[in-house]
Amino acid sequence: MVQLTMAKAINEGLRRAMADDDRVLVMGEDIGKLGGVFRITDGLQSEFGAQRVVDTPLAEAGIMGTAVGLAFRGYRPVVEIQFDGFVYPAFDQIVCQVAKLHYRTRGNVTMPITIRIPWAGGVGAAEHHSESPEAYFVHTSGLRVVAVSNPQDAYVMLRQAIASNDPVVYFEPKRLYHSKGEVDLDLHLADAPPMGLARVARPGTDVTLLTYGAQVATAMDAATAAEDDGVSIEVIDLRSISPVDYRTVTASVRKTGRVVVTHEAAREAGVGAELIASVTERCFNYLEAAPQRVTGHDIPYPPAKLEKHHLPDLDRILDAVDRVMDRPNSLTGVREQ
Amino acid sequence: MTHTLTPTADLGTDIEDVARLLTPDGERIADPELDRWIADVDAAALRSLYRDMVLLRRIDVEGVALQRQGQLGLWPPCQGQEATQIGTARALRADDFAFPSYRETGVVYARGGKPSDFVLAWRGEEHSTYDPYELNTATQQIIIGAQSLHAVGYAMGIQRDGTDQVSVAYFGDGASSQGDVNEAMVFASSFGAPVVFVCTNNQWAISEPVALQAKAPIAGRAPGFGIPSMRVDGNDVLACLAAMRWALDHARSGKGPAFIEAVTYRMGPHTTSDDPTRYRDKDEVEKWRRRDPISRVEALLRVRGEFDDAFVASVGTDADALAASVREAAMAAQTRSPITVFDNVYAEPHSGIDEQREWFGAYLDGFASTDPSAPAPEV
Numbered sequence: 001m002v003q004l005t006m007a008k009a010i011n012e013g014l015r016r017a018m019a020d021d022d023r024v025l026v027m028g029e030d031i032g033k034l035g036g037v038f039r040i041t042d043g044l045q046s047e048f049g050a051q052r053v054v055d056t057p058l059a060e061a062g063i064m065g066t067a068v069g070l071a072f073r074g075y076r077p078v079v080e081i082q083f084d085g086f087v088y089p090a091f092d093q094i095v096c097q098v099a100k101l102h103y104r105t106r107g108n109v110t111m112p113i114t115i116r117i118p119w120a121g122g123v124g125a126a127e128h129h130s131e132s133p134e135a136y137f138v139h140t141s142g143l144r145v146v147a148v149s150n151p152q153d154a155y156v157m158l159r160q161a162i163a164s165n166d167p168v169v170y171f172e173p174k175r176l177y178h179s180k181g182e183v184d185l186d187l188h189l190a191d192a193p194p195m196g197l198a199r200v201a202r203p204g205t206d207v208t209l210l211t212y213g214a215q216v217a218t219a220m221d222a223a224t225a226a227e228d229d230g231v232s233i234e235v236i237d238l239r240s241i242s243p244v245d246y247r248t249v250t251a252s253v254r255k256t257g258r259v260v261v262t263h264e265a266a267r268e269a270g271v272g273a274e275l276i277a278s279v280t281e282r283c284f285n286y287l288e289a290a291p292q293r294v295t296g297h298d299i300p301y302p303p304a305k306l307e308k309h310h311l312p313d314l315d316r317i318l319d320a321v322d323r324v325m326d327r328p329n330s331l332t333g334v335r336e337q
Numbered sequence: 338m339t340h341t342l343t344p345t346a347d348l349g350t351d352i353e354d355v356a357r358l359l360t361p362d363g364e365r366i367a368d369p370e371l372d373r374w375i376a377d378v379d380a381a382a383l384r385s386l387y388r389d390m391v392l393l394r395r396i397d398v399e400g401v402a403l404q405r406q407g408q409l410g411l412w413p414p415c416q417g418q419e420a421t422q423i424g425t426a427r428a429l430r431a432d433d434f435a436f437p438s439y440r441e442t443g444v445v446y447a448r449g450g451k452p453s454d455f456v457l458a459w460r461g462e463e464h465s466t467y468d469p470y471e472l473n474t475a476t477q478q479i480i481i482g483a484q485s486l487h488a489v490g491y492a493m494g495i496q497r498d499g500t501d502q503v504s505v506a507y508f509g510d511g512a513s514s515q516g517d518v519n520e521a522m523v524f525a526s527s528f529g530a531p532v533v534f535v536c537t538n539n540q541w542a543i544s545e546p547v548a549l550q551a552k553a554p555i556a557g558r559a560p561g562f563g564i565p566s567m568r569v570d571g572n573d574v575l576a577c578l579a580a581m582r583w584a585l586d587h588a589r590s591g592k593g594p595a596f597i598e599a600v601t602y603r604m605g606p607h608t609t610s611d612d613p614t615r616y617r618d619k620d621e622v623e624k625w626r627r628r629d630p631i632s633r634v635e636a637l638l639r640v641r642g643e644f645d646d647a648f649v650a651s652v653g654t655d656a657d658a659l660a661a662s663v664r665e666a667a668m669a670a671q672t673r674s675p676i677t678v679f680d681n682v683y684a685e686p687h688s689g690i691d692e693q694r695e696w697f698g699a700y701l702d703g704f705a706s707t708d709p710s711a712p713a714p715e716v
């Protein structure tokens with residue numbers, strides 16, 4: 001075990017994946033000499049050369065489309081999209097090509113592409129640098145979508161994503177890049193929990209709190225605060241948001257009978273909507289209260305000085321917990337429309 | 338001396354301003370730049386090119402007929418473009434890799450496609466049939482221009498593997514407006530990737546004339562990206578073959594990408610769902626009919642005494658047999674079972690898909706248990 005920041009854990013994941021398999025290559029903007037704008041690829045080009053750590057022209061569709069061609073040729077490209085809000089030019093290639101080629105070719109062609117996206121807000125960035133576009137990809141069949149919340153998962157799940165023969169969109173929360181944690185770099189991938197498995201981050205008995213990415217830390221804080229109030233929250237870090245590990249989720253909900261989902265992304269047709277619909281279908285008779293969502297507002301990402309009012313914080317989560325617990329101190333009450 | 342770079346728009350989209358070895362009348366004209374690339378094309382080779390074009394046209398005629406008879410859902414005719422498709426594809430080595438679009442029936446044919454490969458996708462049985470690695474040809478692409486980037490990425494892989502293969506991107510004049518095609522040229526040029534771009538300028542992108550996509554020759558764009566290009570008569574199979582050999586040699590010898598604009602004409606509709614009489618003149622079509630790619634080779638073969646009855650009969654027999662097997666492939670198609678819609682969504686087990694497959698399987702089984710003699714449900 002070593003103490004690593006998430007940034008360093010991802011860096012190490014890339015390094016070891018490249019060392020283990022010479023078909024793995026990394027491509028993106030500014031990832032070579034600069035080591036990426038977040039330094040995630042720091043040192044990789046000097047170690048593996050410019051043929052394997054490829055600085056690309058500034059064109060995301062071009063990066064994604066050439067990654068498809070490399071995958072056709074048997075390579076395993078790891079694509080870095082510089083910021084969440086820059087992925088949209090590549091959207092057509094991701095949705096129509098990356099996600100569908102295996103299906104289109106009846107399994108003859110695989111697309112083992114990992115799409116790394118520095119993701120979400122809370123870092124005081126300019127417009128287009130704090131977005132949470134995960135629902136677009138969750139909605140797209142053919143992709144797997146994961147979101148990491150700690151250095152250990154960041155390391156292992158990146159290795160698993162690269163080893164997967166399916167395309168994986170890998171969301172890495174920018175605001176956790178410098179948070180540290182224990183990482184077992186020698187953990188064999190076969191011994192690690194599968195990428196699609198959710199993790200009970202904190203056991204509890206009254207409320208199931210579903211989340212992923214940087215919001216896991218906020219959820220944990222909320223659970224600690226609620227405990228002082230006599231409410232026991234079970235926090236589930238979904239890790240994979242497509243597919244979702246409903247076995248773990250439903251086991252928790254059948255125990256607690258109450259569900260709150262929290263994510264930074266906007267509410268409408270978001271991951272939370274899907275989670276609650278699925279949980280309701282599967283656990284309707286176990287539910288004690290209407291499931292609640294605690295999300296970003298349905299607005300474009302606001303200016304940095306206002307982002308704290310957009311991001312679902314501890315208090316907003318506790319407010320929803322009060323609602324599912326039917327406690328009178330809820331600020332907003334249960335909305336009926 | 339001026340600092341202003343001006344477009345050479347005078348070249349325009351004049352269809353006569355092309356490299357050519359064979360006039361519409363079938364006269365072989367000398368071209369010092371192109372002749373050397375086809376010095377080996379003897380009578381047998383010319384007959385073989387002719388045969389392939391005739392067979393391609395026959396596949397195309399059969400495709401339209403099958404669609405009209407309700408056997409296919411759709412067909413994108415390529416009549417008029419036989420020289421472009423056969424001339425360029427026949428220049429490829431077996432281990433080169435082609436990325437065709439949906440209209441490149443002739444490329445798939447030249448790469449070894451089977452009769453079923455031409456019709457099962459348009460019948461709606463499959464999205465594609467052949468294994469791309471068997472034909473070294475990607476699935477025909479429907480998203481306009483998207484495959485140009487795949488070809489460049491594939492070429493980047495060739496560079497890393499250190500082989501002398503070449504990757505080929507086929508796309509049309511409409512696609513030349515797409516970002517993907519322009520990004521493909523940037524990437525190809527910057528990385529010196531061994532890729533050849535073949536832009537089939539068939540004058541029409543459904544109803545939009547090429548003038549809407551390009552005010553100057555499309556081939557003229559490539560040098561702006563640092564890519565040498567050639568504009569050829571796309572109805573001249575010898576010019577297409579020669580230009581493609583030049584381009585492939587350029588890419589194969591490590592000089593980076595090359596670009597060909599083949600100026601031709603889509604004689605038919607965009608697809609069988611289209612009505613071109615709404616947007617183009619009959620006169621224009623008739624003008625192009627006089628530039629037919631097949632008849633000019635026939636004229637040359639006649640002048641050379643190579644177009645004898647036995648040859649005509651043998652091509653006719655081959656065409657009849659191919660048409661019959663294309664028809665047979667369509668008529669004999671068996672739609673696969675409903676549950677297989679879940680196959681190959683992912684390469685590895687996926688809990689969400691597995692669950693839906695299980696549910697749908699049970700749902701389908703429910704029909705069976707109601708009436709065991711009933712046919713499989715339509716779903």
